[in-house]
Amino acid sequence: MRRDIDQLMADRNLDVILVRGKVLGNPPLFYMLNGVHLTQAVVIKKRGEAPTVIAGPMDRASAAKSGYTVVLTTRYRYGGLLQQHNGDPLAASVAYYRRIFEDLGVSGRLGCYGYLDQGYAYAFLTALDAATPDIEIVGEIEADLIRVARATKDADEVARIREVGQHTVAVVKQTVAFLQSHEVGDNEILRKAGGDHLTVGDVHARIARLVAYEGLEDPEGFIFSTGRDAGIPHSRGQLNAPIRLGESIVFDIFPREVGGGYFFDLTRTFCLGYAPEPVARLHRDVVDCLIALEADVRAGEMARYYQRMTCDFLSDRGHPTVAEDPATQRGYVHGIAHGVGLDVHEVPRFQDDPSNGTRLLPGHLFAIEPGLYYPDEGMGCRVEDVLWIAEDSTVHNLTDMPYDLVVPMGAGLL
Amino acid sequence: MRRDIDQLMADRNLDVILVRGKVLGNPPLFYMLNGVHLTQAVVIKKRGEAPTVIAGPMDRASAAKSGYTVVLTTRYRYGGLLQQHNGDPLAASVAYYRRIFEDLGVSGRLGCYGYLDQGYAYAFLTALDAATPDIEIVGEIEADLIRVARATKDADEVARIREVGQHTVAVVKQTVAFLQSHEVGDNEILRKAGGDHLTVGDVHARIARLVAYEGLEDPEGFIFSTGRDAGIPHSRGQLNAPIRLGESIVFDIFPREVGGGYFFDLTRTFCLGYAPEPVARLHRDVVDCLIALEADVRAGEMARYYQRMTCDFLSDRGHPTVAEDPATQRGYVHGIAHGVGLDVHEVPRFQDDPSNGTRLLPGHLFAIEPGLYYPDEGMGCRVEDVLWIAEDSTVHNLTDMPYDLVVPMGAGLL
Numbered sequence: 001m002r003r004d005i006d007q008l009m010a011d012r013n014l015d016v017i018l019v020r021g022k023v024l025g026n027p028p029l030f031y032m033l034n035g036v037h038l039t040q041a042v043v044i045k046k047r048g049e050a051p052t053v054i055a056g057p058m059d060r061a062s063a064a065k066s067g068y069t070v071v072l073t074t075r076y077r078y079g080g081l082l083q084q085h086n087g088d089p090l091a092a093s094v095a096y097y098r099r100i101f102e103d104l105g106v107s108g109r110l111g112c113y114g115y116l117d118q119g120y121a122y123a124f125l126t127a128l129d130a131a132t133p134d135i136e137i138v139g140e141i142e143a144d145l146i147r148v149a150r151a152t153k154d155a156d157e158v159a160r161i162r163e164v165g166q167h168t169v170a171v172v173k174q175t176v177a178f179l180q181s182h183e184v185g186d187n188e189i190l191r192k193a194g195g196d197h198l199t200v201g202d203v204h205a206r207i208a209r210l211v212a213y214e215g216l217e218d219p220e221g222f223i224f225s226t227g228r229d230a231g232i233p234h235s236r237g238q239l240n241a242p243i244r245l246g247e248s249i250v251f252d253i254f255p256r257e258v259g260g261g262y263f264f265d266l267t268r269t270f271c272l273g274y275a276p277e278p279v280a281r282l283h284r285d286v287v288d289c290l291i292a293l294e295a296d297v298r299a300g301e302m303a304r305y306y307q308r309m310t311c312d313f314l315s316d317r318g319h320p321t322v323a324e325d326p327a328t329q330r331g332y333v334h335g336i337a338h339g340v341g342l343d344v345h346e347v348p349r350f351q352d353d354p355s356n357g358t359r360l361l362p363g364h365l366f367a368i369e370p371g372l373y374y375p376d377e378g379m380g381c382r383v384e385d386v387l388w389i390a391e392d393s394t395v396h397n398l399t400d401m402p403y404d405l406v407v408p409m410g411a412g413l414l
Numbered sequence: 415m416r417r418d419i420d421q422l423m424a425d426r427n428l429d430v431i432l433v434r435g436k437v438l439g440n441p442p443l444f445y446m447l448n449g450v451h452l453t454q455a456v457v458i459k460k461r462g463e464a465p466t467v468i469a470g471p472m473d474r475a476s477a478a479k480s481g482y483t484v485v486l487t488t489r490y491r492y493g494g495l496l497q498q499h500n501g502d503p504l505a506a507s508v509a510y511y512r513r514i515f516e517d518l519g520v521s522g523r524l525g526c527y528g529y530l531d532q533g534y535a536y537a538f539l540t541a542l543d544a545a546t547p548d549i550e551i552v553g554e555i556e557a558d559l560i561r562v563a564r565a566t567k568d569a570d571e572v573a574r575i576r577e578v579g580q581h582t583v584a585v586v587k588q589t590v591a592f593l594q595s596h597e598v599g600d601n602e603i604l605r606k607a608g609g610d611h612l613t614v615g616d617v618h619a620r621i622a623r624l625v626a627y628e629g630l631e632d633p634e635g636f637i638f639s640t641g642r643d644a645g646i647p648h649s650r651g652q653l654n655a656p657i658r659l660g661e662s663i664v665f666d667i668f669p670r671e672v673g674g675g676y677f678f679d680l681t682r683t684f685c686l687g688y689a690p691e692p693v694a695r696l697h698r699d700v701v702d703c704l705i706a707l708e709a710d711v712r713a714g715e716m717a718r719y720y721q722r723m724t725c726d727f728l729s730d731r732g733h734p735t736v737a738e739d740p741a742t743q744r745g746y747v748h749g750i751a752h753g754v755g756l757d758v759h760e761v762p763r764f765q766d767d768p769s770n771g772t773r774l775l776p777g778h779l780f781a782i783e784p785g786l787y788y789p790d791e792g793m794g795c796r797v798e799d800v801l802w803i804a805e806d807s808t809v810h811n812l813t814d815m816p817y818d819l820v821v822p823m824g825a826g827l828l
Contacts, residue, residue: 024633025439028531058648087769089556112533119525121532122539123553139537142503212626219438221673234472259635355501
């Protein structure tokens, strides 16, 4: 959480952190700005002090919404420095940051975060380090400070994610209602008003509109795939495939707040009209597994335990899993869970490898998604909820949606 | 253009380039992948040779669509290296890249691009440089190779941008039709079916849906602002403001292909019902200026010339401009143009400063947008087209939409 940042700085022996870049597509910076939208910014925070935001004059009003002290870029007069350094942008940028550091009293170990072009970051920070003897530039390789802070969500963040979840559920329910509204034609294929087959592509187009209607955006795309494609976890669906009764449909959708913000992640598996027994069995095994997992989620447990638990559970039901064969493409073939926040996949990590020492903590918020895949049998099933561990260690399911497999055709909502 | 990359490498004395990161939100990498969507990738290109794409097994099929040789990450066995290096991710990552470089025969000056966390990039590239005596890591500060290559568009890119433009025009026309479909109530305010005022917020919601209907996304938001807000270039519009006849409405929209891709950028200014003379005069001056600029755009000219030309033109019409007072908030207050592509603002730069030596070239594609702003008089006007300079130096307007100011209320499309 944001309130942990001072402690995380102390753990890393950092005196100051600097987070910069464009705001769009830059979750570390968006996070440090308290979720405020502006074009670009530099955030500087000394340990034990509130952050300072350096922003352009056009962004003055937005920057103020962060709640932090705002200093305008014009104060540091980059243009003059560029002239003084004969148009050399590297020398001018280094001088510009030295001016900022002097103004804000920055010295000591400086942790640097935020997305920039890697070559630029390397050249610039190397030059800055050389030009500032009282500052040591620190880069982190993994589990960096901002990533770790982001992994545990505060009440405001949970409220925002919960709301994205409600809109996501609305998209799924309206998609189901759209499917239900169709006539069934020859070969159990759904048909449109004009008589043509309803295709996966038609449903994709409808989903895209529903996402916009719900005030969300969908930068990473979604999965709505049927039959064999439902049996391939990363298949988004064949656009020309017709929608027919009795096929497994995997619908996995992970939209976020418009303009960059918090994600949600929700998967359900459906059969229209009826479910053939093999699909019904898959679904039963997956839902039973999810219910068992959810009953067992608790603060203090190793995250990797849940991947092992899933493999054990599904193996007991007779399915191949990645525990016995990491390369299997049948049965349970992927990871069980991932943090959800400003990225759709973020820490905590749940990988079952010995280097993963992550323990679940109050504040962790993550998607948990057991699945079973049999592409050669033309079927797959995945069901996914978002869970949150509150301060008092109680576990809350933020996904308010039943698991029902069979969607009856005709009237009515799911 | 992509075909210039070898020449741009030679200009910079680079033997190899490496572009990496997540693909989403990473235009340099998306560009090097020929606009193919996958999760993350490393692209390595030696001078005079085709690129190699290193991608995960899940992304194998997508990576192949780039048309380049694909090598799977599994070939370089990161997991084993992590064990070998006792779980140290920096040492393991350096060893991993050394393995890649050896396999692909990489040596010499290596230009590094693509967005990564700045601290990670600094720490990793510093360690990589130290561990590879036959490789020199090169970072560029400005006008870097990929940015310069991207500034000139090839035929495929122009076709994609043109298509985004057609959908963008459709959004604007449908928004106009939506406005026209309303009744006019007291005080010349548009009212909804229930009798409430139609607000800027209602129109914003409609625009968001139209963007989705047209198969576009809108990561940077749009501007639909009225009256005084239309007179503040960066105001997105006050959501609770009612829509009334005779007010200047600035509609500036810059959507892109869904999932990250090419942008378009279009601005028109409207008055519903009628235009008061001061607004009509602003619009005349701005449209005349745009027409004069478009007639004068030519390959070989300095880009900064057009900013000066705009200031001269609008100053002759009696408006204050940034040429006399860089801080003016009345009259012409911003830059005239910017490249459009995988970023909504990219090179070429049109700033009128002596350090800007950019000349217009065949392949350049840019938005050009004169505007006049009088917030205290409650009005503003901006009109924006996208131009492209073809190989034969002919100039093409990619914005197929009239400039008409007055939108008659009642039936009919613009």
